[in-house]
Amino acid sequence: MEITFEHVTHSYDANSPMANLGLDDVSLKIDDKKFTAIVGQTGSGKSTLVRHINALLKPTSGKLTVGDRVITSETNNKNLKPLRKKVGMVFQFPESQLFEETVEKDIMFGPMNFGFSESDAKDAAHEMIELVGLSKDYLQKSPFDLSGGQMRRVAIAGVLASNPETIILDEPTAGLDPVGRHEIMDLFKNLQSKGRTIILITHNMDDVANYADEMAVMSQGKLVASGLPSDVFNNQDLLKNDLLTLPQSAQFAQSLAQKYFQFNKLPITIDELSAEIKQQVNGD
Amino acid sequence: MNKLIMGRYLPGDSLIYQLDPRGKFLLTFYFVGIVFLANNVASYVFLMAFVLFAVYLSKINFGFFIKGLRPIFWLILFTVLLQLFFTPSSHPIWHWGFLTLSKEGMVIASYIFVRFVLIIFISTLLTLTTTPIEISDSIESILKPLKKVNFPVTQVALMLSIALRFVPLLVDETTKIMDAQRARGVDFGEGGLIKRIKSFVPILIPLFVSSFSIAYDLAIAMESRGYKDGEGRSKYRVLKWSKRDNITVLVMLAVTIILLFIRSY
Numbered sequence: 001m002e003i004t005f006e007h008v009t010h011s012y013d014a015n016s017p018m019a020n021l022g023l024d025d026v027s028l029k030i031d032d033k034k035f036t037a038i039v040g041q042t043g044s045g046k047s048t049l050v051r052h053i054n055a056l057l058k059p060t061s062g063k064l065t066v067g068d069r070v071i072t073s074e075t076n077n078k079n080l081k082p083l084r085k086k087v088g089m090v091f092q093f094p095e096s097q098l099f100e101e102t103v104e105k106d107i108m109f110g111p112m113n114f115g116f117s118e119s120d121a122k123d124a125a126h127e128m129i130e131l132v133g134l135s136k137d138y139l140q141k142s143p144f145d146l147s148g149g150q151m152r153r154v155a156i157a158g159v160l161a162s163n164p165e166t167i168i169l170d171e172p173t174a175g176l177d178p179v180g181r182h183e184i185m186d187l188f189k190n191l192q193s194k195g196r197t198i199i200l201i202t203h204n205m206d207d208v209a210n211y212a213d214e215m216a217v218m219s220q221g222k223l224v225a226s227g228l229p230s231d232v233f234n235n236q237d238l239l240k241n242d243l244l245t246l247p248q249s250a251q252f253a254q255s256l257a258q259k260y261f262q263f264n265k266l267p268i269t270i271d272e273l274s275a276e277i278k279q280q281v282n283g284d
Numbered sequence: 285m286n287k288l289i290m291g292r293y294l295p296g297d298s299l300i301y302q303l304d305p306r307g308k309f310l311l312t313f314y315f316v317g318i319v320f321l322a323n324n325v326a327s328y329v330f331l332m333a334f335v336l337f338a339v340y341l342s343k344i345n346f347g348f349f350i351k352g353l354r355p356i357f358w359l360i361l362f363t364v365l366l367q368l369f370f371t372p373s374s375h376p377i378w379h380w381g382f383l384t385l386s387k388e389g390m391v392i393a394s395y396i397f398v399r400f401v402l403i404i405f406i407s408t409l410l411t412l413t414t415t416p417i418e419i420s421d422s423i424e425s426i427l428k429p430l431k432k433v434n435f436p437v438t439q440v441a442l443m444l445s446i447a448l449r450f451v452p453l454l455v456d457e458t459t460k461i462m463d464a465q466r467a468r469g470v471d472f473g474e475g476g477l478i479k480r481i482k483s484f485v486p487i488l489i490p491l492f493v494s495s496f497s498i499a500y501d502l503a504i505a506m507e508s509r510g511y512k513d514g515e516g517r518s519k520y521r522v523l524k525w526s527k528r529d530n531i532t533v534l535v536m537l538a539v540t541i542i543l544l545f546i547r548s549y
Contacts, residue, residue, distance in 0.1 A: 056463050081469055089467040096457075097464035099489035109486070113469025144493065158468065 001067035001086060001166045001197055003030040003053055008062035010048055022048035024221040025062070030214075035189065035198045037208040037229070039244065040218030046201045047092075049218065050168045053199070054087040055080050067165075085114040088164030092171050095151035103129070103146075103154050104139040110162040121161070128157035133183055149180050156184070166197040173204070185211055209233070209247035209268035219243050233268050249273040294412045299528070300342040305418035306425055307529040311536050312410045318540055319402050327546045328398045334539055335405050342413055352408035353401065360400045367393040416448035421521055438513045446502070454495065461490045 010023040023045050030036050038046045051057040052064055055071050063072040069083050088110075091097065100106035107125035108118075116124065129139055132153040138146070143154055156172065169188065173181040181204075189211050192198045202208060208215055208229055216226040217238060224243055225232050238244040246254065250266040253273055257263055261280055267273040300308075322328050339349060353360070371393075373386030411419075424441030431437050462472065465486045472483055 051463070054467055056466060078474075081471065084467055084469055087467075089464075091460065091464045091467070094464065096490050096494055097461060097468070097486075099486045099493075110468035162469070 002032045002065075003067075003166070003197075003199075004065045005029075005049075005052070006063050006065075008052065008059045008064055010052065010057060011060045021221045022057075023052075023059075026221075026223045028216055028223055028226060030197070030199060033192065033195055033197055034213045035192050035200065035211055037200045037202055037212035037215040038218060039202060039205070039208060039215060041243075044218040045221040046218050047170055048221075050089070050170065050199060050201060053166070053168060054084045054089055056089075081114065085162055086164055087166045087168065088159045088162060089168045090156055090159050090170065090172050092174060093152075094155035094159070094172075095148060097155055097158070098143040098151060101142060102140050103143050106143050106154060107139075107158045107161050110158055114162050116162075124161040124163070125157070128161045129154075131160065132157045132187065149176055152176065152180075153184075156187075160191070164196070166199065167191060168199045168201075170201045171203065172200070173202075173207070181207075205233075205245055205247040206249075209249065217244055230265065230268055234265050292411060293415045294344060294348065296342070296344060296413065298341060298343040298413075300338065300409065300413045302528065303413075303532055304523055304525050304529045305414050306422040306523060307525070307532055308410055308414055309419060309422045310426065311532065312406055314536065315406050316403050318543060319399055321540075321543055321547060322395075322399075323547050324549075326549070327543055328395060328402075330543065330546055331402055331539075332398060335402055335409075338409055339405060342409060344409075344412055348412060349405050349408050352404050356400070356404070360397065363400070364393045364397050367396050416451075417445055417521070418523075420445040420448055421519075421523060425523060438517070442513060450495075450498070453498070454491070457494055458487065458491060461487050 005026050005028040008023055008026045009021065012020050012022050026045075026049065028049075038049065040046050048057060052059060052071065053066055055075060058071060058075055059073055061073065063070055065071075066083060067086060098106050100109060104122070104125045107128055108116075108121040111121035111124050112118070125139065126136060129136060134150060134153055134157075138150070138154070143151060146154065152172075160167070167188065172188075173184050176184065185207055188198050188200070200207070200212065212229055214227065215229045215232050217224050217232060225235055225238055232238070233244070233246060233250055235244070239246065246266070247268050249270050249272065250268050253261070253263050253266050253276070256277070261277070263276065267276050319331060322331055339346065368389050369383045369385060371384070371386060371389035373384060373388045376384045376386045378385040420441055423444060424437060427435070427437045427440065466472070470483055470486060473480060475483075
């Protein structure tokens with residue numbers, strides 16, 4: 001689904017002396033079927049931004065369009081289910097949302113709320129548990145008997161089970177081990193290739209470089225940059241003002257550039273980096 | 285969830301903020317007590333004038349006090365209506381079945397209303413100008429004499445400050461879990477009563493689970509930093525009783541005397 005923010009401002013505690021701007025006049029277009037990464041320091045408004053997409057928050061002013069739905073400050077709280085079915089959201093530390101007696105029931109919870117029949121929901125649970133890398137044996141266990149990483153996978157399965165068109169991920173890999181992180185990120189990339197729109201909030205610039213098609217940079221409630229990762233990571237203003245850090249490959253290239261090497265544009269992935277080095281070494 | 289004004293501190297700096305929290309705490313309770321001494325129009329007007337003066341001194345926007353009334357609006361309305369229509373009288377203005385409207389009923393109803401407003405305003409004043417931690421420090425200080433009878437004052441104070449400290453945290457956690465379940469298609473406040481009650485299970489269970497894990501982590505963190513309660517612990521926040529606190533007590537005494545005078549007048 002295409003998502004368009006038009007001059008969206010969101011103020012927390014509006015009409016009180018403690019009012020503060022969560023979002024300040026953000027205009028952004030998130031393309032259909034693309035993998036978009038949103039980065040920015042803690043408190044920069046990333047989570048506030050994505051919570052608008054399934055109307056958990058509504059703009060104080062401005063409007064956004066999600067597929068064919070328009071959300072403004074006047075949007076009614078009723079009848080949001082169709083929107084929330086289309087926009088799945090994996091929150092930070094989603095394992096805290098588990099509550100059912102068994103893993104199977106917990107994964108079925110979302111689909112059942114969205115009107116799946118019991119047998120369809122069950123099928124979805126059986127499909128999703130394997131998709132997130134756990135065996136079907138886990139379905140009958142209590143979610144509270146699992147390890148943290150396994151709980152995370154179950155929670156993600158619970159969101160994916162409703163078959164959303166757009167998937168929002170708020171730091172889905174925070175606190176996971178490197179192997180688990182790659183598995184989860186590959187899973188999302190895979191879902192994108194099956195036609196889903198993915199929106200990822202992250203602090204990990206390597207994930208942005210390796211997985212994202214587009215990126216947006218937030219700072220203090222404002223959108224400060226957006227575009228292709230290869231362009232954004234070459235934006236010197238952002239780097240100078242500490243609004244962005246570089247992926248490892250780009251950092252490596254920067255160090256190389258101090259001696260012998262020259263890069264017109266910093267490579268951001270390992271593949272790009274090695275190709276550049278190869279070319280420059282052989283080329284001379 | 286954020287609409288609750290009572291029990292919410294508002295940063296600021298005015299005379300009321302600078303008063304010793306122990307004095308503020310005790311005098312608030314004292315004032316709530318003497319509100320019940322008022323028995324005629326003049327005495328209620330006098331108490332209202334005093335409270336409004338205190339509110340003025342706090343330099344806090346009056347709107348916050350009005351908001352403080354909101355959570356118990358229905359309770360006030362119910363009590364006032366009850367007094368209004370059920371006060372027995374020999375000269376009813378209006379009469380229908382078991383309902384009676386009379387002059388006495390109206391007077392009592394308005395007294396009750398003013399009483400509610402006074403109590404809410406003064407306690408809102410306390411909580412808006414005093415941090416929860418100051419309140420728990422005051423309670424510890426006030427309870428100190430009970431140590432003589434082996435009452436565990438420090439433990440109680442610690443429990444209290446931990447509880448207070450974790451209220452905002454749990455509110456955040458609740459909001460977060462509610463959002464997560466909403467994203468999974470839960471509609472809070474929709475459907476019949478049973479359905480509504482059921483929709484809270486997906487919030488309560490995660491909330492209990494995370495509260496227990498937070499409590500466990502906190503206990504470990506405190507032990508690893510060598511926490512031991514009881515004798516010899518010095519205070520980080522020292523409460524200081526000053527001249528203006530003496531003056532406040534004197535003002536409150538004067539209010540009591542004037543009130544007693546108006547009452548018997």
